[in-house]
Amino acid sequence: MQTTPVPPLAHRAPSISVTLAAHFERLIATGGLPPGSRLPSERDLAASMSVSRASLREAMAELENKHLIERTPGRGTIVVEASAEELELRGLAADSAEQDDAAELRLVVEPSIAALAAQRATESNLLQLREVLDASTPALKPARSLELDLEFHLLLAHAAGNPLLVTLHGLMSEWTMPVRTHSHSTRAGRTHSVAWHRAIYDAVAAHNPDAARTAMESHLADVRHLIAAETSR
Known part of the structure; x- marks a missing residue:
């Protein structure tokens, strides 16, 4: 008996880090997090969003690579100001x-x-x-x-x-x-x-x-x- 081919998934569920990055970037883009905003600490943010700190770090790394946020010791995470x-x-x-x-x-x-x-x-x-x-x-x-x-x-x-x-x-x-x-x-x-x-x-x-x-x-x-x-x- 021949096997029946199965069509591929229309959409794969994104990872938690992708979902987080999308959420934060959309907030930044639409003004929900305006330039100069300071985000809560990593520990507090992960707890408030019920996600692991590892997933949050991965999302923050993407936002930093896109120059949407800056993470510096002593200042925390800041939404980048306009150039x-x-x-x-x-x-x-x-x-x-x-x-x-x-x-x-x-x-x-x-x-x-x-x-x-x-x-x-x-x-x-x-x-x-x-x-x-x-x-x-x-x-x-x-x-x-x-x-x-x-x-x-x-x-x-x-x-x-x-x-x-x-x-x-x-x-x-x-x-x-x-x-x-x-x-x-x-x-x-x-x-x-x-x-x-x-x-x-x-x-x-x-x-x-x-x-x-x-x-x-x-x-x-x-x-x-x-x-x-x-x-x-």
């Missing part, structure tokens, strides 16, 4: 950007971010993106859908591993907010957004930079097409 270059970028006036210019900048930058994320994303980065996708559905209210859209693109920028790109992405989000808000105001816009985010995630998870770049380009082109169709009615 001078990042502060200079943040100082640009958001209202100085025309919408067309901001959209063009997004078309240049975001596909490159997706390609870099496909090259550099760690398991914890993929877990963060997957959690956002799992919470995203076309049935959400526009405000919540927009919030998750912003978080997905922000976490993708973090996965690219370049803090200046993260800062530039934040500025682009501000400059393109009217377009993003309009895009998520309709069910069609929300449906397309979720579908393209899944395509981008699949390419990043497969570590395929070309596919990630193409999926992001298609996503942004689709947004412009949907908005043009809506405004022409």
